[in-house]
Amino acid sequence: MQARDLVRSVKAVGSVRGRLSLRSAWRTRRTDARGLPGPGAERARVPGPAEGADPQPGGGVVRFARSSLRVRVAAGGAVFCGWDGAAPEPSYALAGACPDADDRAVLEPDTDGGWRVVSERVTVAVSRTGAVEVRTPGGVVLRRDLPPRWWEPAGGDAGRADGDAGRAGGTAGPRWEQHAQVAADARFFGLGGRAAGPLLRDGAYRLWNTDPGGRFGPQDDPLYLTMPVQLVVADAGTHLVFHDNTWDGEVTLRQGAEGGGSGHDRPGRSRIAMSGGALRYWVIVGAPPRVLRGWTALTGAPAVPPAWALGPQHAVWGSGGEREVRQVLADYRARHLPLTALHLDIGHYRGHRVFSVDTARFPDLPGLAAELRGQGVRLVSIIDAAVQAEPGDPVYDSGVAADAFVRDTRGQQVRGVVWPGEAVYPDFTDPRARAWWAGLYAERLEHGFAGVWHDMNEPVSFAPFGDPTLPHSARHALEGRGGDHREAHNVYALGMARAAYEGLRALRPDERPFLFSRSGWAGLQRYGGTWSGDVATGWPGLRASLSLALGLGLCGIPYSGPDIGGFTGRPSPELYLRWFQLAAYLPLFRTHSATTAGHREPWAFGAEVLRHAAAAMRERQRLLPYFVTLARLAWRTGAPYARPLWWRWPQDRALRDCEDAFLLGDALLVAPVLAEGARRRSVRLPRGLWYDTATGRPHRGPGSVVLDAPLSRVPVLARAGAVLPVAGEDGGVELEVWAPAPGRTGGGVLVEDPGDGWAKARVSRFTVRTREDGVAVEREGAAEVGFPVRVRGDWAAAPSRRRR
Numbered sequence: 001m002q003a004r005d006l007v008r009s010v011k012a013v014g015s016v017r018g019r020l021s022l023r024s025a026w027r028t029r030r031t032d033a034r035g036l037p038g039p040g041a042e043r044a045r046v047p048g049p050a051e052g053a054d055p056q057p058g059g060g061v062v063r064f065a066r067s068s069l070r071v072r073v074a075a076g077g078a079v080f081c082g083w084d085g086a087a088p089e090p091s092y093a094l095a096g097a098c099p100d101a102d103d104r105a106v107l108e109p110d111t112d113g114g115w116r117v118v119s120e121r122v123t124v125a126v127s128r129t130g131a132v133e134v135r136t137p138g139g140v141v142l143r144r145d146l147p148p149r150w151w152e153p154a155g156g157d158a159g160r161a162d163g164d165a166g167r168a169g170g171t172a173g174p175r176w177e178q179h180a181q182v183a184a185d186a187r188f189f190g191l192g193g194r195a196a197g198p199l200l201r202d203g204a205y206r207l208w209n210t211d212p213g214g215r216f217g218p219q220d221d222p223l224y225l226t227m228p229v230q231l232v233v234a235d236a237g238t239h240l241v242f243h244d245n246t247w248d249g250e251v252t253l254r255q256g257a258e259g260g261g262s263g264h265d266r267p268g269r270s271r272i273a274m275s276g277g278a279l280r281y282w283v284i285v286g287a288p289p290r291v292l293r294g295w296t297a298l299t300g301a302p303a304v305p306p307a308w309a310l311g312p313q314h315a316v317w318g319s320g321g322e323r324e325v326r327q328v329l330a331d332y333r334a335r336h337l338p339l340t341a342l343h344l345d346i347g348h349y350r351g352h353r354v355f356s357v358d359t360a361r362f363p364d365l366p367g368l369a370a371e372l373r374g375q376g377v378r379l380v381s382i383i384d385a386a387v388q389a390e391p392g393d394p395v396y397d398s399g400v401a402a403d404a405f406v407r408d409t410r411g412q413q414v415r416g417v418v419w420p421g422e423a424v425y426p427d428f429t430d431p432r433a434r435a436w437w438a439g440l441y442a443e444r445l446e447h448g449f450a451g452v453w454h455d456m457n458e459p460v461s462f463a464p465f466g467d468p469t470l471p472h473s474a475r476h477a478l479e480g481r482g483g484d485h486r487e488a489h490n491v492y493a494l495g496m497a498r499a500a501y502e503g504l505r506a507l508r509p510d511e512r513p514f515l516f517s518r519s520g521w522a523g524l525q526r527y528g529g530t531w532s533g534d535v536a537t538g539w540p541g542l543r544a545s546l547s548l549a550l551g552l553g554l555c556g557i558p559y560s561g562p563d564i565g566g567f568t569g570r571p572s573p574e575l576y577l578r579w580f581q582l583a584a585y586l587p588l589f590r591t592h593s594a595t596t597a598g599h600r601e602p603w604a605f606g607a608e609v610l611r612h613a614a615a616a617m618r619e620r621q622r623l624l625p626y627f628v629t630l631a632r633l634a635w636r637t638g639a640p641y642a643r644p645l646w647w648r649w650p651q652d653r654a655l656r657d658c659e660d661a662f663l664l665g666d667a668l669l670v671a672p673v674l675a676e677g678a679r680r681r682s683v684r685l686p687r688g689l690w691y692d693t694a695t696g697r698p699h700r701g702p703g704s705v706v707l708d709a710p711l712s713r714v715p716v717l718a719r720a721g722a723v724l725p726v727a728g729e730d731g732g733v734e735l736e737v738w739a740p741a742p743g744r745t746g747g748g749v750l751v752e753d754p755g756d757g758w759a760k761a762r763v764s765r766f767t768v769r770t771r772e773d774g775v776a777v778e779r780e781g782a783a784e785v786g787f788p789v790r791v792r793g794d795w796a797a798a799p800s801r802r803r804r
Helices: 003-012 016-035 288-299 321-334 365-373 394-401 431-446 485-507 539-554 573-583 607-622 624-637
Strands: 042-045 050-056 059-064 068-073 079-083 106-109 115-118 123-126 132-135 141-145 149-153 175-182 187-192 203-207 226-234 237-243 249-254 268-274 280-286 313-316 341-344 378-384 415-418 421-424 451-455 515-517 662-664 668-670 680-692 698-708 716-719 723-727 733-738 745-751 763-771 774-779 789-792
Touching: 016 415, 016 421, 050 106, 059 115, 068 123, 141 226, 141 237, 187 539, 203 226, 226 249, 226 268, 226 288, 237 288, 280 288, 288 624, 313 321, 321 341, 321 365, 365 378, 394 431, 431 485, 451 485, 485 515, 539 573, 573 607, 607 624, 607 723, 624 723, 624 745, 668 680, 716 733, 723 745, 733 745, 733 774, 774 789
Parallel strands: 313 341, 341 378, 378 451, 451 515, 733 789
Antiparallel strands: 042 149, 050 059, 059 068, 068 079, 079 280, 106 115, 115 123, 123 132, 132 141, 141 175, 149 175, 175 268, 187 226, 203 249, 226 237, 237 280, 249 268, 415 421, 662 668, 668 716, 680 698, 680 716, 723 733, 745 763, 763 774
């Protein structure tokens, strides 16, 4: 037993729930001992020499002595590689059907006895031993995947080139690993939610969605939302690689090193090892915006949150009932603080039972919701994944009738322990179970909730030792293919989100669903966003909050944000304020904490913090038209709201290594304060002219500049030429234009909020240039700008460009 498990067991067994969890952990161990195959002799297999190739649309199949490789270039330029007959579908990640093949891609012999697929945007070269190189049209190698290796039971048929596992889409199969080489200067990003980053250091990263047990910091890994998505940025180009495999796995990264002109560069290295399933992956190449657009085309456009979900939000546990909720709102209103949503945690449930209400504390929840909505505030409900195993409970009884719960190898319901006690788990890989679960959201809507917040859905079963989830041998439908929890675990929360989204759409077809989920997998953005989970209170937790938001955005999930102040502890007034100021520029802007962590309202930290936090909230509300625009652009292009500084300048190596600032869209650069006591900070600037939005002073990049960072604000800079849609004093939209330098042009986009439904949003594009008589703004396709314009910034005050 590890030290961390021992601490968990000592804490747990002192309560009734703790004793239940101890019994559940032993039951899980026994279940897996009975239901999983034991270790046995294995033999390794490699592809062997190439024997021939067969053309197919978009590429073809290269046949080796002991395997086969399918290479297929999609019409949008994405490359699919599948070994042992693995096909792109079925897949939990893909949105709809697999994209059409690029009919212009040609399979042809290569010079070394291998083969290559040549297309307009990418060339894929397959060596005679099974190495795969992804090259630019100019021949530059972006990625070299070495021949894979499989480990199979010694008595199995190791020689098949296209086994049944491949044709089934990866529901079984041997464990495997593959090594890859990238450029010596390359940097790795992604892999889902990682607390240390967003730049991924050398080391091993597990691909297994995990509740870290109450709190986490930058040193903790894995966390709630992992996915096998790597974004690799190098001078030669950017590419994304996605291994479409849901099994438990590990990615090991090693940065490269350049030889200093000697020619002895050491390439960067990546190793992925999976415990089962098919070896199949996608590669997308291009500039970062193009890569994310291609990733969105594959896995689905990010759901667009309603405008109120882009404003300031606050979570309450609900244990104090309606009086507590009304008091919190009254306190916000008395201090003239904006608030758009209140979230109710598990304290509003009856005995922590999902889809229930404690009517003693909330005798008229629909009335309360209507009252709040009348003041412009929506209610959001937490939804846990597990159902209390209690005959007579309507949710449990209906789930039994629908045969919706996960079972073990003997056909018995799998039981774990969560907040209500002993619980069962819906099988979200079963379409029938999803349909049943989707209908349950009618109860939430009837009580007036406008959105949902999924929790405990890794899934979690409290355990003082072992893996705090379901038995790995538990049986799942997996869309009718059948399999166990080793394959279903990582997509469990994705299926829950799908069920909720489809249910809410069916129940309220005229409203866009709003949900965010603690756990998920590739494609979660189709249904909603996520949040940090139980980030530890402290300055390292503040840094982790930024890392998570940026890393998740690069994996295609643009809507996320932290628990302001951390989940577990009591932040100092300074730490709370700096967290608040960071979160004001992230998509999800929400205060939330554990019941033992004290209050998180801004006034709980003193008059000075309240004054500065109020300014941050007002600025967030002023920027709401910009956030609405970013949400719509994310839906159209896949571009995250919060972007790393290298987003438009990936060849700038200093920007690739910068982790303490970010771009908000294309217009703003935000430099949060992440260190205690800091009142000034250095900011790395991308190329061009940038204005300090507080002083209007211009600064030229590339290079670094030291800016004031008083407690009242964090440094925020605007790109010269940016057209920033903001809320005017009259409540309408106005354009804040930052003057471009002479001879330069700029521009921006405004997407107007069409409401909470599905109406088409109006898009307006603007161009700005400097003339002798001032700054001119033009609207594409219109004679008039149509919005009030306020010009800011004096380019003439900028220092001359110097070498840095």
